[in-house]
Amino acid sequence: MTDVTIIAIDGPAGSGKSSVSKQTARALGYGYLDTGAAYRALAWHVLDRGADTADADAVLAAASDFPYAISLDPDEYWVRVGQVDVTEAIREPRVSAAVSGVARVPAVRVQAGELFRALAAASDRPGVIIEGRDITTVVAPDAPVRILLTAAPEVRAARRSAELTDQDAAAVAAALHKRDASDAQVVDFLSAAPGVEVVDSTDLDLAQTVDAVLGVVHQKLEARDGH
Numbered sequence: 481m482t483d484v485t486i487i488a489i490d491g492p493a494g495s496g497k498s499s500v501s502k503q504t505a506r507a508l509g510y511g512y513l514d515t516g517a518a519y520r521a522l523a524w525h526v527l528d529r530g531a532d533t534a535d536a537d538a539v540l541a542a543a544s545d546f547p548y549a550i551s552l553d554p555d556e557y558w559v560r561v562g563q564v565d566v567t568e569a570i571r572e573p574r575v576s577a578a579v580s581g582v583a584r585v586p587a588v589r590v591q592a593g594e595l596f597r598a599l600a601a602a603s604d605r606p607g608v609i610i611e612g613r614d615i616t617t618v619v620a621p622d623a624p625v626r627i628l629l630t631a632a633p634e635v636r637a638a639r640r641s642a643e644l645t646d647q648d649a650a651a652v653a654a655a656l657h658k659r660d661a662s663d664a665q666v667v668d669f670l671s672a673a674p675g676v677e678v679v680d681s682t683d684l685d686l687a688q689t690v691d692a693v694l695g696v697v698h699q700k701l702e703a704r705d706g707h
């Protein structure tokens with residue numbers, strides 16, 4: 481058993497998982513694990529091999545030869561496949577459009593979940609925030625702090641298109657909603673499982689959302705530690 485404290489955060493695209501988790505990890509001195517990056521990097525790897533992520537056999541073949549590495553340092557984030565730094569490439573629209581194909585392969589999800597638990601357990605920090613879609617329910621259902629981060633669909637789409645200023649806002653929104661609909665067929669990240677706290681960031685800015693998450697973290701950890 482590891483004594484690394486796990487904070488699990490799930491939510492749909494653009495709800496603020498990455499930015500809120502990173503800032504919360506900094507505030508706590510914790511590590512930060514972006515699990516979507518692994519699915520994105522595997523999708524990039526499939527495309528790099530000239531295959532299609534709709535082809536489950538091609539996805540499994542790519543997954544069996546997938547030299548993946550990610551930083552858990554919230555101040556120095558990078559993602560690599562072999563010697564290639566894919567930190568930027570995995571955010572490209574062609575990867576976003578292909579990633580759900582990878583995420584719907586059950587064996588890939590099992591392999592990914594094992595990887596995430598091992599990466600968090602090996603952290604030299606007191607805790608790790610793990611964010612994704614199935615962290616509160618499948619990857620770390622026993623975590624002492626489990627949060628569902630939500631925001632209204634139009635707010636999420638606006639946030640994502642503010643990041644991708646070189647792309648058409650309507651196209652970014654359509655792609656985000658299409659990916660959510662596809663992902664929702666695989667895991668339920670729109671409703672909170674029992675024991676999972678909801679933080680709705682629709683009317684909060686980033687700092688307020690981080691404060692709300694830190695509030696939940698302190699309350700849950702104090703309850704665990706009996707204060």
Ligand SMILES: Nc1ncnc2c1ncn2[C@@H]1O[C@H](COP(=O)(O)OP(=O)(O)O)[C@@H](O)[C@H]1O
Nearest residue numbers: 493494495496497498499639681684685686689
């Ligand atoms: N509460 C918030 N208010 C305003 N903008 C936010 C808020 N949370 C996140 N953002 C911004 O929205 C964008 C998307 O957030 P991100 O963390 O990438 O979401 P996710 O990881 O859930 O897809 C980022 O540019 C981030 O700075």
Ligand SMILES: Nc1ccn([C@@H]2O[C@H](COP(=O)(O)OP(=O)(O)O)[C@@H](O)[C@H]2O)c(=O)n1
Nearest residue numbers: 492493494515516519579580583612613614
């Ligand atoms: N725990 C997770 C995390 C991501 N994913 C998949 O990985 C994709 C990319 O996740 P992400 O967190 O980088 O996406 P954003 O919410 O940041 O846009 C999602 O669209 C899902 O298909 C998943 O299936 N399970």
